[in-house]
Amino acid sequence: MNSHRKLAIFVVPFLLIGGFIASDFYIEYQADKAKVFQLLPFEECDVINQKCILKSGELEMNVYDKDGLTKIHSSFPLDSVTLFLVGKKESIETYPLGMKESAYY
Template sequence: MNRHTKLAILLAPFLILGGYVLSDLYLEDQASDLRLYQMQPFGHCDVINQKCILKSGEFEINVMHDNGITTVNSTFPLDTATLFTVDKANNPTGYQLGMKETPYYWKRETDIGALIPNKSDKLKLRFIGEIKGGKYIAEFYTQTVK
């Protein structure tokens, strides 16, 4: 066995370990990059009657409002959830939702019921949910049918 082969056999484990560590650092850096996903309403959105589903691929959230409490439930656990009501002058009012019991359910007291008191009134809402650095965003209208 010549000296080049011996040197290769001696260095191979260190090169493999170094490659593994560097690839892990690279993937960790890529995971922290900002990723935005647009969510779209699935059919007609009626938050008051609990019929508002937003979708982005496999991810879905359901937005509902009952007795002054707005609740969001999702198919995947959220890290944070924020809901905005937007008035006619396009001024948003933000509501940072708090986790209910699990990261699948988020709730907060909001004024959505007061902003759409009559049947067929529309209200613009915005949603931002975060899952492991990925942000899911939506801008949609809710309209009460019944």
């Protein structure tokens, strides 16, 4: 066995462990980034009658108004939600929403 193979056999375990640790840090960094999802209505959206389901991939949100409060129930836990409503004349209204009961509401 030549010296290059001996060195490779010695170095490979350290590279594997280092790569595993580096990939864990990278995945954690990517998970902490803020994400923006474009949610589209699943069917006809009626917020007042609590029949408004918005979807983006596996993420589903039920948006409804109860007692003057706009509430969102999501299929994934969320830290914060900002609701953007775009009108017919490209007017944008922003509504930052806070967590009420749990990360799903």
